[in-house]
Amino acid sequence: MRDTTFTPSRILIYLAVSLIAAAYLVPLIVVVLNSLRTAEEIAQTSMIGWPKQWAWNNYVVAWGDFCIAQTCAGIRPYMLNSALVTVPATIVSTLLGSIAGYAVSLWRFRGDRWIYGVVALGIFLPQQMRLLPWTIVLRDLGLTNTLTGLVMIHTIQGLSFTALFCRNYYIAIPPELIRAARIDGAGFYRIFWRIVLPLSPPILIVTVIWQFTHIWNEFLYGVTFTTGQQQPVTAALIALSASVADIPQHGVQSAAVMIAALPTLLVYLFGGRYFVRGLTAGAVK
Amino acid sequence: MSALTVHDVYKRFGPTEVLKGINLEMGSGEFTVLVGPSGCGKSTLLNIIAGLEHQSAGSIQIGGRIVDDVPPKDRDIAMVFQSYALYPSMTVRQNITFGMECRNVPRAKRDAAVVSVAKLLQIDALLDRKPSQLSGGQRQRVAMGRALVRDPLLFLFDEPLSNLDAQLRVEMRMEIKQLHQRLGSTIVYVTHDQIEAMTLATRIAVMRQGVVQQFADPETVYNRPANLFVARFMGAPPMNTLSARLEVTSSGTAAVLGRGEAAIRFPAPSGAEGWIGREVVLGIRPECIAEPTRTFSDAPDPVLAIAARVEMIEPTGAETIVVLRLGDERALGRVSPDVRYRLGENARFAVDTRKINLFDPATGDRIA
Numbered sequence: 001m002r003d004t005t006f007t008p009s010r011i012l013i014y015l016a017v018s019l020i021a022a023a024y025l026v027p028l029i030v031v032v033l034n035s036l037r038t039a040e041e042i043a044q045t046s047m048i049g050w051p052k053q054w055a056w057n058n059y060v061v062a063w064g065d066f067c068i069a070q071t072c073a074g075i076r077p078y079m080l081n082s083a084l085v086t087v088p089a090t091i092v093s094t095l096l097g098s099i100a101g102y103a104v105s106l107w108r109f110r111g112d113r114w115i116y117g118v119v120a121l122g123i124f125l126p127q128q129m130r131l132l133p134w135t136i137v138l139r140d141l142g143l144t145n146t147l148t149g150l151v152m153i154h155t156i157q158g159l160s161f162t163a164l165f166c167r168n169y170y171i172a173i174p175p176e177l178i179r180a181a182r183i184d185g186a187g188f189y190r191i192f193w194r195i196v197l198p199l200s201p202p203i204l205i206v207t208v209i210w211q212f213t214h215i216w217n218e219f220l221y222g223v224t225f226t227t228g229q230q231q232p233v234t235a236a237l238i239a240l241s242a243s244v245a246d247i248p249q250h251g252v253q254s255a256a257v258m259i260a261a262l263p264t265l266l267v268y269l270f271g272g273r274y275f276v277r278g279l280t281a282g283a284v285k
Numbered sequence: 286m287s288a289l290t291v292h293d294v295y296k297r298f299g300p301t302e303v304l305k306g307i308n309l310e311m312g313s314g315e316f317t318v319l320v321g322p323s324g325c326g327k328s329t330l331l332n333i334i335a336g337l338e339h340q341s342a343g344s345i346q347i348g349g350r351i352v353d354d355v356p357p358k359d360r361d362i363a364m365v366f367q368s369y370a371l372y373p374s375m376t377v378r379q380n381i382t383f384g385m386e387c388r389n390v391p392r393a394k395r396d397a398a399v400v401s402v403a404k405l406l407q408i409d410a411l412l413d414r415k416p417s418q419l420s421g422g423q424r425q426r427v428a429m430g431r432a433l434v435r436d437p438l439l440f441l442f443d444e445p446l447s448n449l450d451a452q453l454r455v456e457m458r459m460e461i462k463q464l465h466q467r468l469g470s471t472i473v474y475v476t477h478d479q480i481e482a483m484t485l486a487t488r489i490a491v492m493r494q495g496v497v498q499q500f501a502d503p504e505t506v507y508n509r510p511a512n513l514f515v516a517r518f519m520g521a522p523p524m525n526t527l528s529a530r531l532e533v534t535s536s537g538t539a540a541v542l543g544r545g546e547a548a549i550r551f552p553a554p555s556g557a558e559g560w561i562g563r564e565v566v567l568g569i570r571p572e573c574i575a576e577p578t579r580t581f582s583d584a585p586d587p588v589l590a591i592a593a594r595v596e597m598i599e600p601t602g603a604e605t606i607v608v609l610r611l612g613d614e615r616a617l618g619r620v621s622p623d624v625r626y627r628l629g630e631n632a633r634f635a636v637d638t639r640k641i642n643l644f645d646p647a648t649g650d651r652i653a
Contacts, residue, residue, distance in 0.1 A: 177370050179332075182358060183357045185384055190387065195374070
């Protein structure tokens with residue numbers, strides 16, 4: 001039954017909720033509006049205002065022409081960098097995490113809980129604490145200032161999350177299924193590929209969305225371990241805002257921010273409902 | 286050659302001992318049922334036979350081969366699980382052939398095997414469905430098909446019928462029995478349902494707290510239970526167990542219930558002479574207490590006529606269960622539904638005295 005009458009208390013609730021929602025949306029609205037205003041217009045009036053004329057050109061400039069750290073190719077190369085880091089790191093960490101989660105949830109072996117505990121601990125280590133160790137590892141492997149280095153870091157660190165997600169999902173798979181397969185003659189990987197993985201799409205969607213958003217939006221490692229042409233787009237945005245010009249290019253910068261945010265926004269729009277569903281479902285029938 | 290030998294098997298989980306020295310031996314073609322209340326260790330024993338769990342001590346032989354270090358897939362066994370454990374993402378056909386696929390059996394041979402098993406179990410029409418599209422009984426059949434198609438030395442059934450409703454359970458029970466009679470396969474079957482044990486088994490192992498109480502054919506387990514636990518566990522309603530004294534009477538040894546005028550004397554089975562003058566527990570099945578016109582066999586006079594007060598009457602349709610007072614205790618009798626007893630009346634009953642058992646009240650072990 002749905003209650004459609006608007007009582008005073010209900011109106012109050014709607015009012016409060018709308019206010020909170022508006023507060024959340026203000027930054028986005030400001031950026032969207034500024035991305036469509038010319039630099040002159042922003043400089044003459046203020047950071048907040050309705051575009052007098054639609055400056056679509058901001059997006060073209062931000063994408064391909066704008067000068068960042070002496071290179072005038074816009075944010076396009078950095079978007080590509082981000083994609084080259086995010087896509088492989090997401091795929092590999094999801095796959096490895098799913099195998100790890102399967103191992104610790106459906107197989108009993110000596111020290112299984114201990115190993116899972118250590119893997120899950122990775123979630124709670126602050127990022128700053130890991131900076132120095134990673135610096136040393138990257139240096140020793142000769143991967144400083146490379147995209148490969150970033151892929152490696154995000155893959156390994158993402159494993160804590162993906163293993164946790166998958167483990168909590170697989171724990172609901174009846175152990176008799178694994179026993180039946182063992183008697184049928186299937187080994188560890190065959191059981192994974194033929195029985196566990198086909199049950200996994202709901203949780204894999206969750207981990208892919210989670211990993212993609214986090215790696216794409218990650219800033220600290222990007223700015224610490226890469227410079228110049230090797231930076232992901234999040235780090236490049238900072239370089240972009242630091243570029244000196246006659247007047248501050250807030251319009252183009254806002255457009256660049258919008259472009260940089262687009263992939264995660266799209267992932268959320270298309271996968272968001274699977275994400276919520278996958279996190280709350282969990283059960284395998 | 287014995288199909289399965291369980292030799293002195295122990296299983297400990299930390300400080301708790303789940304199996305305490307299990308010894309069983311079963312021949313080829315036997316249908317052995319492990320029965321007992323939940324927590325008696327029967328499923329653990331089955332898992333150890335399958336190789337899914339490892340015993341703490343002792344040894345398992347399948348087909349004369351010691352398999353203690355052999356993984357489940359190489360033990361030449363097939364197992365049917367309580368939850369059926371069908372692979373959800375595979376069709377019925379793929380479920381049945383998965384084992385052969387793992388063993389690299391050629392495609393043509395696989396297909397032929399599926400067809401013959403599907404025909405045997407009448408699941409031909411379901412081969413391309415997913416498990417989620419099947420009813421409980423159909424899933425049960427597919428699970429059996431998956432085991433049958435392997436043609437193993439040993440079949441293991443882990444409470445396969447307990448997820449089915451009562452009517453289907455009876456149907457599938459008969460089918461399993463028919464399959465066994467037809468294929469002559471060797472089966473170890475775990476259940477907590479004593480009726481399943483009685484109807485299916487060629488031999489029953491009654492287990493309790495990790496110890497086999499009795500390992501014998503159903504008739505012996507039912508009529509000559511090794512101890513009071515088995516006597517009360519097998520049979521529904523269970524065997525009456527009543528305190529009695531063993532005395533010498535003019536007509537031989539008798540187990541006496543009650544005192545003085547009201548005393549009832551049951552002729553004692555032979556072998557209890559050492560217990561004369563002592564307290565015993567008298568065990569008698571409810572169906573051995575019936576209406577006075579009943580004859581239990583053609584043999585002359587196994588029948589003892591007694592009088593007892595009727596305390597409760599439970600008609601079930603096929604028969605009527607009567608609660609009657611014997612000495613100071615209550616006992617159950619099973620009488621014909623055509624005989625009308627009145628509540629509280631002192632009625633007459635006929636007792637089949639051939640199937641009386643005597644137990645040691647201290648240990649519970651059967652005396653005679």
